[in-house]
Amino acid sequence: MARLLIDEEACTGCGACVEECPFGALEMKGDMVMVNEKCTFCGACIDVCPVEALSLEKEAKEAEGIDISEYKDVWVFIEHKGEKIANVSLELLGEGKKLANALGCKLCGMLMGDGVDHCAQEAIKYGADMVYLTESPVLNEYRTDSYAAGAVLLIKKYKPDIVIFGATTQGRDFAGTVATTIYTGLTADCTGLDIDSETKLLKQTRPAFGGNIMATILCQKRRPQMATVRPKVFAMPERDDSRTGEIVREQLPMSEDQVRTKILDFSQVAETVNLVDAEIIVSGGRGLGGPENFAVIRELANVLGGAVGASRAAVDAGWMPYEHQVGQTGRTVRPKIYIACGISGAIQHQAGMKTSDIIVAINKDPEAPIFKIATYGIVADLFQAVPMLIQEFKKRLGK
Amino acid sequence: MKIVVCIKQVPDTTDVRIDPETRTLVREGVESITNPFDEYAVEEALLIKEKYGGEVHVITMGPPQAIEVLKNALAVGADHVYLLSDKAFAGSDTWATAYTLAHAVEKIGHVDLVICGKQAIDGDTAQVGPGVATQLSIPQLTYVSKVREANLENKRIVVERMLEDGKEIAESSLPALITVVKDINEPRLPSLLGIKKAAKAEIPTLTASDLAVDKSKCGLEGSPTEVVRVFTPEPRGDGEVLKGELNETIPLLAEKLMEAKVIK
Numbered sequence: 135m136a137r138l139l140i141d142e143e144a145c146t147g148c149g150a151c152v153e154e155c156p157f158g159a160l161e162m163k164g165d166m167v168m169v170n171e172k173c174t175f176c177g178a179c180i181d182v183c184p185v186e187a188l189s190l191e192k193e194a195k196e197a198e199g200i201d202i203s204e205y206k207d208v209w210v211f212i213e214h215k216g217e218k219i220a221n222v223s224l225e226l227l228g229e230g231k232k233l234a235n236a237l238g239c240k241l242c243g244m245l246m247g248d249g250v251d252h253c254a255q256e257a258i259k260y261g262a263d264m265v266y267l268t269e270s271p272v273l274n275e276y277r278t279d280s281y282a283a284g285a286v287l288l289i290k291k292y293k294p295d296i297v298i299f300g301a302t303t304q305g306r307d308f309a310g311t312v313a314t315t316i317y318t319g320l321t322a323d324c325t326g327l328d329i330d331s332e333t334k335l336l337k338q339t340r341p342a343f344g345g346n347i348m349a350t351i352l353c354q355k356r357r358p359q360m361a362t363v364r365p366k367v368f369a370m371p372e373r374d375d376s377r378t379g380e381i382v383r384e385q386l387p388m389s390e391d392q393v394r395t396k397i398l399d400f401s402q403v404a405e406t407v408n409l410v411d412a413e414i415i416v417s418g419g420r421g422l423g424g425p426e427n428f429a430v431i432r433e434l435a436n437v438l439g440g441a442v443g444a445s446r447a448a449v450d451a452g453w454m455p456y457e458h459q460v461g462q463t464g465r466t467v468r469p470k471i472y473i474a475c476g477i478s479g480a481i482q483h484q485a486g487m488k489t490s491d492i493i494v495a496i497n498k499d500p501e502a503p504i505f506k507i508a509t510y511g512i513v514a515d516l517f518q519a520v521p522m523l524i525q526e527f528k529k530r531l532g533k
Numbered sequence: 534m535k536i537v538v539c540i541k542q543v544p545d546t547t548d549v550r551i552d553p554e555t556r557t558l559v560r561e562g563v564e565s566i567t568n569p570f571d572e573y574a575v576e577e578a579l580l581i582k583e584k585y586g587g588e589v590h591v592i593t594m595g596p597p598q599a600i601e602v603l604k605n606a607l608a609v610g611a612d613h614v615y616l617l618s619d620k621a622f623a624g625s626d627t628w629a630t631a632y633t634l635a636h637a638v639e640k641i642g643h644v645d646l647v648i649c650g651k652q653a654i655d656g657d658t659a660q661v662g663p664g665v666a667t668q669l670s671i672p673q674l675t676y677v678s679k680v681r682e683a684n685l686e687n688k689r690i691v692v693e694r695m696l697e698d699g700k701e702i703a704e705s706s707l708p709a710l711i712t713v714v715k716d717i718n719e720p721r722l723p724s725l726l727g728i729k730k731a732a733k734a735e736i737p738t739l740t741a742s743d744l745a746v747d748k749s750k751c752g753l754e755g756s757p758t759e760v761v762r763v764f765t766p767e768p769r770g771d772g773e774v775l776k777g778e779l780n781e782t783i784p785l786l787a788e789k790l791m792e793a794k795v796i797k
Binding site for chain 1: 544563569570596597620623624626627628631654655656657658659660661662663664666667668672673674675676678691694695696697698699700701702703704705706709714715716753756757758759760761762763764765766769772773774775779780782783784786787789790791793795796797
């Protein structure tokens with residue numbers, strides 16, 4: 135079992151580590167620092183200690199018969215809805231290419247479905263050197279059982295070094311199952327992926343505590359190294375129609391009655407653009423004062439071709455359905471432009487939107503926390519400012 | 534219907550702030566709370582019990598002070614609660630956490646339904662629910678916004694799932710695991726009697742040997758991933774508040790937004 139060791143001789147009781155600890159696991163007892171049971175052995179304290187009094191004792195992990203050298207290539211899970219590949223999968227092909235180049239290996243698509251050769255070809259045009267495809271009628275639509283079985287079959291047979299998934303509801307549902315079955319590491323919602331130039335390990339960086347801290351995570355002893363990445367974190371690569379590549383096919387020996395979940399029905403959301411894919415989001419909060427006033431938010435969103443979001447306050451008041459909630463207990467979004475109208479910007483709201491490229495805040499309270507993270511702020515009554523903004527854009531866009 | 538709810542104690546991120554000088558997390562006065570999504574999970578278990586009969590067991594893995602969240606669960610009406618606590622569990626990643634929680638579900642035995650919140654607000658991974666289902670070899674239905682039916686006679690559960698682009702109606706056989714989103718219910722407040730009962734309750738602790746786990750698969754040792762570096766993110770560059778009358782600032786704002794080349 136791991137332990138954080140404190141060299142009592144060396145410790146000067148300066149307290150630098152107490153401040154650094156993200157988990158509140160270090161406390162001063164007299165002029166000595168003590169570690170409590172909240173310690174997660176993250177090692178954040180070790181680097182800040184000016185006298186090197188802290189160290190981590192780790193028991194050597196048994197390799198358990200895994201020969202890491204057998205694992206090669208970077209795989210991207212190709213999520214699709216029959217016709218079209220999800221944008222996040224294309225973005226990951228772009229990023230996966232960089233990882234494959236750094237490792238000097240191939241970039242491969244991992245595809246599950248029934249009659250989805252066009253998706254395989256599309257993945258190749260967006261950068262995959264080859265595509266591993268599991269085909270079966272039970273893979274016609276996404277269900278955890280059949281997709282996980284298909285992926286586990288491919289991963290066990292072809293042994294990829296790295297597999298990355300979009301952090302969509304499907305990707306998160308799926309990747310967690312695959313990683314548990316294979317017994318390998320999975321890092322959620324990475325915002326940075328890099329290859330360590332010395333060890334060739336995948337450095338996976340992700341936010342935690344609502345984006346207040348960042349952590350870099352490794353999976354040293356098990357393979358594949360798996361990560362999920364949210365939509366829009368990485369740029370969309372260029373499509374190249376001249377690219378060709380091999381498709382490796384596997385059949386899934388699974389019958390429909392072995393799939394324990396069934397999809398009975400699906401209904402599209404009422405608003406045309408979904409928040410996660412939207413490039414532009416216009417959100418309203420408590421400052422709207424009532425449900426009828428969301429009309430002005432909708433109109434601005436319409437003019438800009440964006441989606442409508444809402445703060446928790448607006449959703450809890452019943453002004454907007456929960457599907458529109460942005461924030462910690464709602465959706466996490468990452469549009470190019472996020473326009474917050476009448477939203478004060480509590481930390482929970484920020485957790486869901488602060489990685490947006492451009493944040494605009496329109497609020498009459500100059501002290502509202504939203505202005506601290508806004509790219510552009512306007513201190514004004516939204517009922518004056520937003521209609522003017524609508525007119526301005528209508529004029530510019532000729533609408 | 535025998536239901537197990539997995540809950541987690543998390544720091545209340547409302548209180549989490551960054552010290553502007555040192556750019557580190559300020560932990561002083563940060564309260565620990567039940568992960569908000571887990572409150573919906575507990576409430577849903579209570580609603581299902583009220584409708585179909587049965588018992589609600591609530592488990593959490595954590596240090597001894599995590600019994601606070603179990604007391605809250607008792608106060609709102611959970612029948613049994615258990616703390617999973619052992620030095621061997623410390624430093625668990627999502628794989629090792631799911632492994633340990635699944636052993637506790639097995640120890641409780643003959644469970645029909647496991648309910649988790651969709652994710653915890655400190656780690657935000659949403660991986661433990663699917664991990665527990667996989668460890669238990671039971672089907673999972675994630676992001677559930679409504680339980681339409683949970684029928685023990687034909688061993689069937691029908692739910693609504695909240696996906697990015699709409700609502701899916703799905704069913705699975707029981708036993709199963711579901712993870713729930715906020716919209717599913719309105720958690721009740723504890724009754725005075727409940728609070729009194731919870732305050733007096735002796736909360737059983739289950740250790741690694743009680744759960745008969747393989748210690749090499751628990752805690753830091755059993756975790757495939759390890760955190761090698763923790764740092765505070767670069768703050769967003771200082772924003773710009775556009776000053777002046779609206780008839781000047783609005784065209785200026787529009788101009789700046791047009792420059793991003795996403796408005797067409």
